Amino acid sequence: MLKKELRVILLSLVVSFILTLAKFAAYYVTHSVAILSDAMESIINVVAGAFASYSIYLSGKPRDANHPYGHGKVEFFSIGFEGAMIFFAGVLIMFKAVQYFISPRELHGMDSGLWLLGATTVANLLLGLYLQRAGKQLGSITISGNGQHIMTDVYSSAGLIVALGVIRFTGWNWLDPAVSVLMGILILAKGYQLMRTSISGLMDETDMKVVDRLIEILSAHRVPNWIDIHNTRVQQYGNNYHIDCHITMPYYLELSEAHDEMKRVEVLVNKEFKGHEVEFFIHMDPCIPACCHYCLKATCPVRSHPFTGEIVWTRDNVLPNRKHGAE
Numbered sequence: 001m002l003k004k005e006l007r008v009i010l011l012s013l014v015v016s017f018i019l020t021l022a023k024f025a026a027y028y029v030t031h032s033v034a035i036l037s038d039a040m041e042s043i044i045n046v047v048a049g050a051f052a053s054y055s056i057y058l059s060g061k062p063r064d065a066n067h068p069y070g071h072g073k074v075e076f077f078s079i080g081f082e083g084a085m086i087f088f089a090g091v092l093i094m095f096k097a098v099q100y101f102i103s104p105r106e107l108h109g110m111d112s113g114l115w116l117l118g119a120t121t122v123a124n125l126l127l128g129l130y131l132q133r134a135g136k137q138l139g140s141i142t143i144s145g146n147g148q149h150i151m152t153d154v155y156s157s158a159g160l161i162v163a164l165g166v167i168r169f170t171g172w173n174w175l176d177p178a179v180s181v182l183m184g185i186l187i188l189a190k191g192y193q194l195m196r197t198s199i200s201g202l203m204d205e206t207d208m209k210v211v212d213r214l215i216e217i218l219s220a221h222r223v224p225n226w227i228d229i230h231n232t233r234v235q236q237y238g239n240n241y242h243i244d245c246h247i248t249m250p251y252y253l254e255l256s257e258a259h260d261e262m263k264r265v266e267v268l269v270n271k272e273f274k275g276h277e278v279e280f281f282i283h284m285d286p287c288i289p290a291c292c293h294y295c296l297k298a299t300c301p302v303r304s305h306p307f308t309g310e311i312v313w314t315r316d317n318v319l320p321n322r323k324h325g326a327e
Contacts, residue, residue, distance in 0.1 A: 004134075004138065005138055005140050005142075005143060006053065008130075008131065008134045008138070008143055009049060009053050009142070009143060009146065010049075010053055011127075012049050012127060012131055012143075012146055012150070013046065013049035013050060013053060015123065015127050016042060016046045016049050016127075016150075017046050019042060019120045019123055019124060020039060020042040020043055020046055022116055022119065022120045023035065023038055023039035023042050023116070023117065023120055024039045025116060026039070026112075026113040026116040026117050026120075027039050027113075029108075029109040029112050029113045029116070030107055030108065030109050030110055030112075030113035030164075031107055031108065032107055032113065032164065032176050033096055033097055033099075033176055033177050033180045034160050034163065034164065034176050034177070034179045034180045034183065035113060035117060035160065035164070036096065036180075037093040037096065037097070037180045037183050037184065038117070038153070038156060038157055038160055038183070040089050040092060040093060040096075041086070041089050041093070041153055041156070041183075041187055042153065043089070044082070044085045044086050044089050044149075047085055048078075048081065048082035048085055048086075048146060048149065049146065051078055051081050051082070076197075076198045077198065078142045078145070079142060079145040079194050079197055079198045080194070080195055080197075080198025080199065081198075082145060082146070082149060082194055083190075083191045083192070083193070083194025083195035083196075083197070083198060084191065084195060085191075086149065086187055086190055086191035086194060087187075087188055087191030087192060087195065088191075089187055089191075090184045090185070090186075090187035090188035090190075090191055091184075091188070093180055093183060093184035093187060094180075094181060094184035094185075094188075096180065097177040097178075097180035097181045097184060098177075098181075101174075101177045107167065107173055107176060110164060110167070110168040111168070113164065114161060114164055114165065114168065117157060117160065117161055117164070118161055120157065121154055121157040121158055121161065124150055124153055124154045124157065125151075125154045127150055128147050128148075128150035128151040128153070128154055129147075129151075130147075131143055131144070131146055131147030131150055132144060132147035132148070132151065133147075134147075135147050139276050145194060145197070148190075148194075149190065149194070152186070152187070152190045155186075156183045156186055156187070159179070159182075159183070160179060160183065163175055163176075163179040164176075164179075207234060207236065208315065210234050210236070210241065211232065211234055211315060211318070211319070212315070213272075213273070214232070214234070214243065214269065214318075215313050215314065215315070215318055217268065217269055217272045217273075218265070218268075218269075218313065219312070219313050221268055222296075222313075223261075223264075224295070224296040224297040224298070225249050225250060225253070225261050225297065226247055226248075226249065226261070226265075227247075227248040227249060227250070227287050227291050227294075227295050227296075227297070228247070228248045228291065228294070228311065228313075228317070228323055228324040229245055229246070229247050229248075229313060229318050230245070230246050230248070230317065230318060230319075230320060230321060230322060230323060230324065231244075231245060231246040231283075231319075231320070231321040231322075232244075232245040232246075232318045232319055233245070240276060240277045240278070240279065241273065241276055241277075241278045241279070242278075242279045242281070243269070243278060243279070243280050243281070244280070244281035244282070244283070245280075245281075245282060245283070245318075246282075246283045246284075246285050246321070247261075247262070247265070247282055247283075247284055247285065248284075248285045248286070248287050248291060248323055248324075249261060249284055249285070249286070249287065250286075250287055250297060250300065250302075251286030251287050251288075251302075252301075252302065258284050261284075262280075262282045262284065265280065265282060266278070266280040266282070285323065288323070289304045289305060290305075290323065291323060291324075292304055292305035292306070292307070293305050293306065293307060293308040293309075294307070294308070294309065294310060294311040294324060295307065296310060311324050
């Protein structure tokens, strides 16, 4: 899988480099600051692609004594770096647009510039869709983040083509820096979003979608010996998840039986989390009399309270560090 990820990101790097050259050619032909803004953003595609290539290589290295959870966290650095570069590009674009407001430049060669920009936009669209699909299939946040950035480039380029078309037929050259300002704002927002994602991953912020998926899987395959699940924590390391949780089981189970149940959970979740490797650390809690009223084990030989009803597993009772129903 690592080789495929590297092939995907290297393809992105090569295509982005070619398209960046084409956009600078369009700027050279037209002297449009808006096209220059688009070309400057494309430079970020190239730089980010190069950094992403290295991060994917590094994240694929096996865990070692110094990195017991592997090297996958570097992917969060990758998208954070990309976000910072995008944000910086947005600042430069805004600065350049203000300069053109103060000292306007005459536009020329608009037809050639529009054709060049249109061709790069179509190529970027195909590349962005491919990266987003590949990122989803491979479970790579680096490739997905790169694909999102490319699609942002597509949207801004499409808007730019419309604006330049208006300038071409109306002569309203003041639209050129105005569009550049708008593009700068959109690029700043995208850079912030990627940096926010990076910080969340590095700070181990819980991805509630992953928690919901885990609850869905365990609920669908629930067995009586799994009395409750609590103190659940999810961390992402590149394409892998590290999950630790507490599972309450009948206190009289033998060690081998409890181990089999925990292995059952691990195998089940790894099977259902397609495209991801899930490492489980499960702590087994012995049941207590307070568990009897929601324990599904009908033939329990030590039940001290009657069964009153099943407790549905939700975020509210799976995440806190306490048995269900406990104060």
